[in-house]
Amino acid sequence: MEHIFDFSQVTTWFHDLLTLTLGLGDFWAILIECVLVGAAVLGAYSVIAMILIFMERKVCAYFQCRIGPVRVGPWGLLQVVADVLKMLIKEIFFVDKADKLLYIVAPFLVIFGSVGAFCFLPWNRGAHILDFNVGVFLLTAISSIGVVGIFLAGWGSNNKYSVVSAMRSAVQMISYEMSLCLCLITAVILTGTMQVSGIVEAQSGPWGWLIVQGHVPALIAFVVFLIAGNAEANRGPFDMAEAESELTAGHHTEYSGMGFGFFYLAEFLNLFIIAGIAATVFLGGWAPIQIGVEAFDEVMQYIPGIVWFMGKAFLLVWLLMWIKWTFPRLRIDQILKLEWKYLMPMALINLVLMTVVVALGLYIK
Amino acid sequence: MANLVVFCILAVVILGSALLCVMTKRIMRAATFMLFVLFGVAGLYFLLDYTYLGAAQIAVYAGGVTMIYVFAIQLVSKRTLQGLVERVKCSRMLWGGLVSLVSLVTVVMVFLKNNFILWGGMMPDTEVPMKEIGHALVGSDKYQYVLPFEFISVFLLACIIGGLVVSRKKED
Numbered sequence: 455m456e457h458i459f460d461f462s463q464v465t466t467w468f469h470d471l472l473t474l475t476l477g478l479g480d481f482w483a484i485l486i487e488c489v490l491v492g493a494a495v496l497g498a499y500s501v502i503a504m505i506l507i508f509m510e511r512k513v514c515a516y517f518q519c520r521i522g523p524v525r526v527g528p529w530g531l532l533q534v535v536a537d538v539l540k541m542l543i544k545e546i547f548f549v550d551k552a553d554k555l556l557y558i559v560a561p562f563l564v565i566f567g568s569v570g571a572f573c574f575l576p577w578n579r580g581a582h583i584l585d586f587n588v589g590v591f592l593l594t595a596i597s598s599i600g601v602v603g604i605f606l607a608g609w610g611s612n613n614k615y616s617v618v619s620a621m622r623s624a625v626q627m628i629s630y631e632m633s634l635c636l637c638l639i640t641a642v643i644l645t646g647t648m649q650v651s652g653i654v655e656a657q658s659g660p661w662g663w664l665i666v667q668g669h670v671p672a673l674i675a676f677v678v679f680l681i682a683g684n685a686e687a688n689r690g691p692f693d694m695a696e697a698e699s700e701l702t703a704g705h706h707t708e709y710s711g712m713g714f715g716f717f718y719l720a721e722f723l724n725l726f727i728i729a730g731i732a733a734t735v736f737l738g739g740w741a742p743i744q745i746g747v748e749a750f751d752e753v754m755q756y757i758p759g760i761v762w763f764m765g766k767a768f769l770l771v772w773l774l775m776w777i778k779w780t781f782p783r784l785r786i787d788q789i790l791k792l793e794w795k796y797l798m799p800m801a802l803i804n805l806v807l808m809t810v811v812v813a814l815g816l817y818i819k
Numbered sequence: 820m821a822n823l824v825v826f827c828i829l830a831v832v833i834l835g836s837a838l839l840c841v842m843t844k845r846i847m848r849a850a851t852f853m854l855f856v857l858f859g860v861a862g863l864y865f866l867l868d869y870t871y872l873g874a875a876q877i878a879v880y881a882g883g884v885t886m887i888y889v890f891a892i893q894l895v896s897k898r899t900l901q902g903l904v905e906r907v908k909c910s911r912m913l914w915g916g917l918v919s920l921v922s923l924v925t926v927v928m929v930f931l932k933n934n935f936i937l938w939g940g941m942m943p944d945t946e947v948p949m950k951e952i953g954h955a956l957v958g959s960d961k962y963q964y965v966l967p968f969e970f971i972s973v974f975l976l977a978c979i980i981g982g983l984v985v986s987r988k989k990e991d
Contacts, residue, residue, distance in 0.1 A: 553848065588871050592870065599877070608893075609889075610847075648949050
């Protein structure tokens with residue numbers, strides 16, 4: 455009864471189908487599975503990106519008392535599809551005397567970092583794509599590759615404004631990575647594991663979500679994580695990278711077509727990844743609400759894990775969009791001051807606090 | 820079989836990027852190719868099930884060291900680094916060849932003397948749990964590494980203070 459929505463049933467069935475029924479060797483079976491999983495990841499990646507772009511437009515519109523896109527399709531639903539088609543058939547042209555190789559490589563590095571981090575999200579019980587022993591550590595390592603891509607994009611554009619803004623956004627991202635990692639470590643101390651599935655598993659009991667289990671330090675870590683994540687994803691009020699009116703869009707000024715599309719995609723997906731990680735680490739991932747009353751818990755178990763995960767992640771996405779469309783944009787010195795003078799010391803102290811709480815057993819068991 | 824295929828792909832990537840890294844004339848391209856070499860090496864660690872080492876490789880080298888190189892390159896004037904040309908002298912080539920030969924002989928000797936291939940075959944094909952690595956890193960028993968760990972942190976602190984002293988604004 456407890457694991458009715460275990461996705462590993464599907465994966466074991468498919469593996470058995472390939473190896474036992476069709477008689478393929480391990481090598482070919484795993485190869486086919488890897489290709490299928492890769493295709494599924496990229497498909498989910500682009501579909502979620504389109505949902506997010508549409509959501510951003512509507513949320514932004516309602517916050518500004520407009521109605522947003524309504525012309526293309528019912529309720530403007532096909533607007534994003536039309537935009538994607540436009541982006542796909544747009545010509546990519548090169549800047550004169552620019553380093554073409556780096557110009558081409560840069561968007562791929564950015565999207566690689568983003569897809570790599572995306573693969574770590576736990577969708578359901580038994581539906582982890584990458585689930586390493588060093589999970590959270592590897593996740594932060596892979597997501598930091600995107601910064602190199604931003605750097606190269608600035609350099610490859612042969613435009614001094616792009617170089618300057620690439621450095622600006624790289625400095626911002628590197629700085630905020632610090633608080634992000636410290637908050638994740640805070641969670642790791644409480645759960646005692648770095649494996650993503652283990653972290654979710656540790657939160658599946660009654661009142662088990664980390665934000666409840668770890669009360670004060672976990673709550674601080676959660677808030678700092680959301681602020682730092684918002685900055686890491688280059689989104690407002692920290693969106694120095696795409697301050698169109700003031701900074702002519704920063705490192706991707708010279709990109710058009712799908713080159714620009716990749717940066718755009720990665721930015722939106724980074725928002726989802728930050729929300730997804732926050733939902734996984736602090737709000738229990740696919741673990742349903744459990745309050746210790748048997749009847750209630752049982753009913754909650756009937757809602758599939760993916761619904762829980764998506765619900766939590768999109769709730770946080772909406773929260774971050776709310777923040778973006780409410781606060782004015784900060785200057786770069788204010789952004790860096792916020793990180794180095796307030797968030798990072800707070801995360802460090804919080805780390806000590808969490809260690810004390812765990813060492814003295816003060817958390818809610 | 821799968822391991823062999825992946826190893827071959829990684830080897831081609833590493834060697835190809837390494838060659839391109841030293842042969843390209845543009846410094847930023849060299850840094851990019853070095854990034855690919857470091858990724859390839861991280862891939863090798865993952866192939867060997869050393870996931871912690873692989874993650875550290877990506878975080879420290881790909882995410883950290885390459886980034887510092889790129890930063891340094893961008894802070895230097897673009898013209899001083901673009902299209903550098905140097906004549907290679909014959910005596911220099913000779914010395915270079917000699918040094919490479921000595922290193923190759925050393926590596927082959929160490930490799931054969933310690934029976935690495937034999938040992939490699941006997942090692943169990945499993946991932947070392949993260950807890951064990953953590954205890955080894957900051958434990959103070961035999962075969963545990965708290966002293967080097969602390970030395971490195973003192974060293975890094977010295978680096979940070981040094982950086983601050985160098986970049987400090989003069990008061991006048």
